[in-house]
Amino acid sequence: MRKVIITGTPPVDWIAEADAITAQIQAAADDASRQTILDRHEGFWRDARIRNWLMSQFSNKCWYTEAEESISPIHVDHFRPKGRVKNLDGSYDDGYWWLTFNWKNYVIAGHLINSKKSDIFPLMHGERRAPVNCSEVQLRLEGAVLIDPLTDQARLISYDRDDDGCIAVLAGGIDDLERFKAEKTIEILGLNRIDRLNQKRGKKWDECLAVIEDYRGARAHGAQALVWIMKETSIARLKEKVKYDAEFSSVAEACIRKQAPEAVIAAVFER
Template sequence: MRKVVIPANLAPPQDWLTEAQTLTQALMAATTDEEREVVIGQHEKLWRDDRVRNWLLERFNNKCWYTEAQESVSAYHVDHYRPKGRVSDVEKLNPEPGYWWLAFDWRNYRICGQLINVKKSDVFPLVSGHRASATMAGSLALEAPALIDPTTDDARLISFEMDEDGCRAVPAPGADDEDCKRVKATIEVIGLNRLDRLNAKRAEVWKDCHEQLAKYTSASGAPAALKKLMRAMAIEALKKRVCYESEFSSVAEACVRKSGTLLQQAQVFG
């Protein structure tokens, strides 16, 4: 997984923000769950609006924020990272009220492939502690979600490796026991390894990077000028694979870090 970077000075178009803020105020003014459900139900088109949807897509070069796939999984949805309706744990037991006050808050939105979003549904487990509340200021910052958020540095906790079934998501090397549990919960909740096509697409990137690393190594026996050219071309190809805009860049990075020499890593990431 790759962290999606949204600079602090950027926000969706102001006309969309104005509508969203008005609806959030209406939600906060509602006195019953039924009233809030009506507000959300009547205006659900707002988070699917192209003004915000296209703005979010541009932030990550039209990639799913959870998988880094560009139309390799399914159509794109605007996912509520914290579910707006009811929420449940991984076993889908013990449902609780959702984060209704975030229904029109773009900071709770994540671009997500349809099949990933359907799998995620309203599951949002916590590591421990209490859920945030609309009436408790700062409670979101104190909450401990198990589901890894692609807009945070925790995205690096999910890495990849090859096996007989393709390229699969795994905990990053060095992750402690608690973080490994979070990674495994995230893989399960959003189905990072359940789609054969997704595993295969990631495998293609991994194999290409592995081939570039091999080309770099095989250049050792070539004449000096050719050796320099072959290595430069391999490094250039790898740099393109790991750059922020590329599809499955986190897979490419994992391959270089796990299969490349220290010199190759320094040249790709330096």
């Protein structure tokens, strides 16, 4: 998984409208009144202004899988569910209704991933849900199990090739807490349950592997100048595959780090 980097802020007119709706639901006299307001503005988070802006942040890719819409239509999802929240034991808590129109709680997710996630949003054992209208700091300290793709925790999920494609796996060198979060995130999102997704990731893996083999085979061409050119070309091609805007760039990175010679890894990921 690759960390999504947010730059700038959404259109100011959308934010103004969203803030006005949020003020209404916070001032509602009771739950029924609040629900009426929420129902009246159902789908405002799908408005083209915010959807297009969010899509542009990660080159029109799902923030969980890096897949484009060739896998499934892409939706605006609430990272913390707005209506109700399902725990790992099957019980339910109240949702984060006050974040319904807060763009910082939005994630761009493929429909099939979003449907699998649904209302599931557990906390780590012993943690308590953040209170209504809490601060962003309190939300960050809440102890969510699900990995937020906007954080460095995205590094906890890597990829590997299997017989049928390429699947999400745990990153190496992580501790027990990180392992639990990564395992549950893969399970909650169903990152390995969509055959077409696994196959497309596998194709990306194989493309990278072929370039790595081109690099290794360059020395068979004799002339040193030609060998050098072929190696540099292979490195340039691999650099393209791990660019932020490339589909499945994290799959390409995993393949390179696991399969390429040290010299290639150093060259592709040079700082």
